[in-house]
Structure formats: structure tokens, C-alpha cells
Amino acid sequence: MRTAYSVETVRTAERELMARLPEGALMQRAAAGLAAACADVLGRVYGSRVVLLVGSGDNGGDALYAGARLARRGAGVSAVLLAPERAHAGGLGALRRAGGRAVGTDGARELIERSDLVVDGIVGIGGTGGLRPEAVPLAEAAERARAAVVAVDLPSGVDADSGRVRGRALRADLTVTFGTHKPGLLIDPAREYAGTVRLVDIGLSLPEEPELEALQHADVARLLPVPRVESDKYRRGVVGIAAGSARYPGAAVLAVAGALRGGAGAVRYVGPAGEAVIARFPETLVSDRGPKHAGRVQAWVVGPGAGDDAATVAEVLAADVPVLIDADGLRLAEASAVRDRRAPTLMTPHAGEAAALLGVEREEVEGGRLSAVRELAGRYGATVLLKGSTTLVAGAGGGPVRVNPTGTSWLATAGSGDVLSGLGGSLLAAGLPAVDAASAAAYLHGLAGRFAADGAPVGARDVADRIAGAWRSVARG
Template identity: 55%
Template sequence: MLRAHTVEDVRRAEAAAMADLPDGALMQRAAAGLAAAVVDLLDGAYGRRVVLLVGPGDNGGDALWAGARLAGRGARVEALLLADRVHAGGLAALRAAGGLATRDPDDLSAAPDLLVDGIVGIGGRPGLRPEAAAALARFPAVPVVAVDVPSGVDVDTGRLDGPHVRADLTVTFGTHKVAHLVDPAATASGALHLVDLGLDPDELGPPALEALQPDDVRALLPRPGPDAQKYTRGVVGVRAGSGTYPGAALLAVSGAGCGLVGMVRYLGPEHIADTVRTAHPEVVGAGRVQAWVVGPGGGDDAGSMLAEARADGVPVVVDADALRHVDAPMPGCVLTPHAGELAAMTGVERAEIEADPLHHAREAARRWDCVVLLKGHHTLVADPAGRVRVTTTGVPWLATAGAGDVLAGLVGALLAAGLEPYDAASVGSWVHGAAATEASAGGPLTAGGVAVQIPRLVRATLNPSGSRPLE
């Protein structure tokens, strides 16, 4: 599991570590990891030109000490000092190693190979001071490595407010930070590299949010036992589609029929049911289910679809048109809005939800007393207790019509197979994104292509070695 912590958590854990270590040892660990990451990115140090943008705090100290290490390996290192006072020990080390330190931007190389952002760290406020923004603007095409976090982002919320660094690589220390994983700041972090500082997990405490990794998904995916039959594996029902959007029913059924449950039932307009059965002859009609998927393409009938599904007393995945009819707490269910749909449900402007999705996902989960899967570049899954998981799988090509219908069906299948709503939503989102990545292979995809890829992705996740289980 990848875990991210708040600034307060990190500071508490770092203080505990420093109490047991020689003075400066933690910064040296950070600087060593940062320098190694820069060398790896540049494929060497000798002869490379590196500019450090150095602010007043420990973040700047990390950059200066790393710069000293790079200079010692033959790199040409120049530090632009953006504060009256910077880390004295780091500055002395850089100069002793042959590096340049200046307050005049005109002293810097015109075309460095790399910028190191040591402007502000986890204690910085959103936005950049004018002199820092101007320094960045001098090198618009130069790759940037951010120290711990991209300067100018809101570390604990992921919000962006004013100028900020957009990094190609962020080298972070001890644990991931919320801004690395939550949009919109996550888009400014680039690739992530974590340097282990040896922080005590007990001092860090519970994470602010998590991101599933393949081993976590493997442990959560349902598998049939030796005595399984189709009913014990779970039955998921789909109420979706209308004359205007018949394809939504097909796509939701495709997601639900990915093989993770024993049976899929479809209830909807008869002419759509005929089309569904033609495309998916294994799909059957009315009967008992362990979970419902309601709303994709439902149009004017979505309200009655939702009421009928809720009357069964089983978990419901509420998607698309059915979200307009959520007017009371929905314990045990999963809501799957994108930012526009959540805006319509809450009366909050879409732009505000996109600016602070973590806050709004948590608030929605509390308001409706259920799991909320807020779709986006990094989809968030929040539960009423405040837990959040972020999905880091997926590709931009996944922003395509019908992809959400497939996701709703997949989450419904996982619910019917027995996963708790929080796990069903987060595993479903991870699998959906990973399947899309494979289906895309670097190019365009369709929602139907994602659905086809899901069983293959599940098979590969369950059997990472490539071997098949014995019959």
C-alpha cells in the first residue's frame, strides 16, 4: 500500500527521528537520496550543468547539500539564493565543493541541464513569491526536480493557488505527501521517487490517504473456492439504458460480466434487453441479486430504477442519471459521480470541486453516509469515516464516452462478490484504470475495449508470474 501523510504527521515523525540521530543526519540522508536521483535522471553527474533554486528552509538545505555531492562528482552546480538567509551548512558545503552561489540570476548558466526546486518545502504556503516565479520563468524548457514537494502547492489538500513549480520528478522523503497523489497538485509532481529516511511508522500514524498497489489488489480480488457455484460467487443486477442511451446498458453489463461474479441479471426496456442478451447470451432476467448497478443511460426512468433497486435492501452502485435522485443517506451504497455530477448534487460549482476534490469527496461521503467514488485524473474513493484511497492507474485516453458505465458495472460485480463498498470501489477503480492502460498501449481506446481487457488484467494480477494455477 502506498501511503501519504500530512505535514503535521511528517514533522512529528521527523522530530522523533532527529532526537535519536546525530545533528544533521536526517538532512544528509535526504540529500544523498536527492543527489542519487538526479544522477540517475541525468545518466551521470560529470559535466552536467545543474541550477539549484534555493529558499530559506530545510528544503533549500537539502538542495544545497545535494548540490555539494553533485559538484563533488564533477557536475557544474550553481545555486540561486532566493532568500536573505539560507541553510549555512549546506551553502558552505556547496562552495567548498566548487559550486557557485549567487543572488543574481544573470550569473547563472543560460542553458542548464536541470533545475532543482528547493524554493519552499512542506511548510510553504500555496503560490510563489515574485522573485521565485521569475527565476523559474527564465528556464521554461529545462527539466525540474522538486525537493520533497513542488514549491507553491498546498501540501495537505492538493489545491493550487497561484504560481507553482511543475516538476518532471519529485524526490520526496520519509513518506508520500497528499499533494503528490491528489489533483490538481498531483499533476505538478511528475514522477515520484521516495527516499527512505527510516521514520517510525508509529510516529507517522495513520495515513491521510492510501493508494492500492498490485499486491493489495491481488489480496482483495474475489476468487472462487473449490466448492463454488454460480450463486455463491455472487449475482449482480443491472438496471440501465433507455431509448436515448441504449449503449450504456451494454457497457454496464460488460463491466459487470467481467467474470468476477457467477451471474449477471439485466432489467430494463425489453428492446434493450434483447440487445443485451444478443451481445451477452449468459445474462439473465429478473431474480435475486447481491448488488445492483443503477443509472447508466437511464434517462427519465433512472429515478424509478433507483427506488426499485433500493427496495431490495442490497448494496447499490448509483451512477450517471440515477445520481440526480439521491436525496437521502445511502448507507452501504457506492455513488460514482464525476465533478460535474457532484456539482449538480451539492450545488457547488464544478470548478471548485475540481480545485479541491479531496475535500468534496470526503464531504459527499459524510453527507450521504456511503462510499463516494469521485472520478477524475486521480479518482478518489472516500468513505463516511474519512478514509480515502486514490487511484493512480489509468491513462488520459480513458476519458472516453461509456468508460464510466463499464466502471459502474465492475464495481457492482465486486460488491456482489462480497467486497465491502470501500474495497469494491477502490479495487474496481484500480482494475478499470490498469485495464485501460493495457488496452490503450499508448494510443486510443474505447469503453468496450476496456471491458474486454478487464478479465485479462485480473488474470495477470492474480498470477503475476505468468503461471496458471493447477487445474
């Protein structure tokens, strides 16, 4: 499992460690890791041209000391000082002693455009807002150049704690981060600027509970339900699907498709799309008498393609079992009915639906996904899976937010969310807590999307068909 911690937590851990180490030792650890990563990017250090973009903070010091190490190996290293009077004195001295040079911003763009590697040490993890005006031309030159860009700890111009990008930021090919991941490295839009992320261990002691968690194969494998010898279809859990309408029967079919592959022993479908469902999946238990008369279930999924059927949504919310609410169900559900539920509730909005629930513009949700998912979970007393370029899961009771590392942009296709809803509901019915069901569903769904797409357009049914392969891949490790 990868974890991420807030800037305040990281700085506290750094202060505690520095109090036990000789002066400057922590920066030297970071610089050594940064220099090694830069050498790996360059391949051949001797004779290469390296430009350091140096601000006034510790990131600038890290860059200068790393540059000194590269210069001692034969690289031609130039440090562009954005604030010469505040540049890290020790790092600057080390660079000059190693044969590197320091220059101002005049003529820096030409240096950058002729370089093999640019090291972004402009702003540290405490920076807020976009790049300052004097740094923007340097960022533009770095993006035009053919050089690789390595960011120190975090790309300059992005917010470490939230993942927001409130202006111009510098895009990196590689970000070398120290001690732990920062939330902005895992959450879009900032994640998009980070490129590949390389974590350098510098010996920090961090709390047990992080800000963010990103599950990996082994973590998800431990969550997936496995039938026992004595299991039958009912002991494995039964999931109810209340979805679809005369206008949107396909939503019901896709939700059932996801549910059938999600670990529950049986799927009950309730709604007007029964003929379409049974034609595609004859193993489904179909009823048109409403949720109350469908038979016993261990969890419900309600909302995909439901149109304006508020009565069914209300009936499902009144059930004393876990409920997953998606799509039209999010619009039709009464907020008080969600908050008053005693059984777990899992809401799965995309950014537009989350914006409507919060009463804000979609752009605000997309720019601040972490704060939006936390706000929704707190406001509704529910676990919230916020879909999108970065899928986030926030628990009803707080705790670390989980960020899903799988997926592909090809998953942005009609019906993909319906498959995810069925899959998540099935995992709820199989007995997983809401946060785990949401996390495992997002992971498997994203992996199935990758397998199905393989670099080409993909349909929602293709994604559903690859869930079993994703499950096997996770289970095998």
C-alpha cells in the same frame, strides 16, 4: 501499497527522529538521497552544470547540501538564493567549501537556460498558494530550458496536503520525496507537476493509518474473489443492473459488459434495453418487470443511461443489499434515501456530478478532489468513488482515502464509466466491502484502459474486453 501522510504527521515524525539523532543528521540523509537521484538523472556528474533554486526553508538546505555533494564530484554548481539573508547557513557553507558558488536572482535565468539540471528547493511542504512573484521568472526559465528539473520533496507552488495548485507552480521531471509520500504527490492537479516520484527512506516512524493509500498489484490480488470448488453461479453472487433507456440503450449494454467480467456468478438486467442486452450478452438474465420482481440479487447497479426514471432508482435504493449509484441515478436519488440506507452504498460521480451534489462549481471539485470526495462521503453516508484524472475512493466511515494509480487519459471516453459501474457492482455482489469493491474496480478498469489503448484512442467496449486481461495480470503479480 504506497501510503501518504499529512504535513503535520510528517513534521511530528521528523521532530521525534531529530531528537534521537545528532544535529543535522536528518538533513544529511535527505541530501544524500537527493544527490544520488540527481546523479542518476545527469548520468555523468563530472563537468555537468547544476543550478540550485534555493528558498529559505529546509528544502533549500537539502538542495545546498546535495549541491555540495555534486560539486565534490566535479559538477559546476550554482545556487540561486531567493532570500540570501535566510538561506541555510550550514548548507551554503558546505556548497562553497566544495567549490560551488551562490548568486542572486539577477542573471539567474541565463544560468538556468545553460544548465543540465535544475534543483527546485524554493518552497517546502509547508508552503501554501502558488509561487511568490520573485520565483515565477525562475520557474518559467526552468520550463524553457532543456535541463531536467528535480524537485526537493514537493514541487514548489503545489499544496502538499490537498493536491491543489492555487497559482503558478514549477513542473518537475522528478520529485525526490523524503520519508513518505505526501498526498499532493498522488492527487491531481499537483500530481501532474511532480513527474516521476522517488521515495527516499530517512527513518521516519509513522502512524499505522495514513491519509492516503495507493493499492498495487499484490494488494488488489488479495481482494479479488476466486470461486471455490463448491461454488455455483448463485454462491458467487448475482448482480442486478437497472440501467439504460429507450434513448440510451448502450449504457445498459456497457454496464452489463463490465458486470459480466467482475467476478459475480450471474447478471440480472432490468429495464427497457433488454433486447439490446440479450443480443450482445445472451448469458444475461433479462426482465422487464422492475427490480422488485427481477429475482434475488446480492447487489444492484442503478443509474447509467436511466434518463428520468426516478421510480426505478427509488425502488433499488429501498432494497436491503449493497447498491452502486452512477450517472443519472446520482441526479435522481433522494439524498435522504441514500443516507437512510442500512446496506452499503457506493456512489461513482465524475467531477461535474460531484459538483452538482455538493452545490459548487466543477472547478472547485477538480481543484480540490480530496476535500470533495471526503465531503461527499460524509454528507451522504456512502462510499464515494470520484472519477477523473485521479480517481479517489472515500469510505462512508472515514479512514484513509484510496487513490487509484492505474489508468490513462484515453479512458475519458463515452461509456467508460458505465463499464466501471458494472464492474464495481459485480465485485459488490461477490462480497467485497464497498471501499474494496470500488478500489479494485478502479484499478482493474484503469489497467484495462491502458491495455486497450496502448497509446491510441479506445472505446468503452474495448475497455470491457480487456478487463479479463487486467484481472489475469493482477492475479499473476
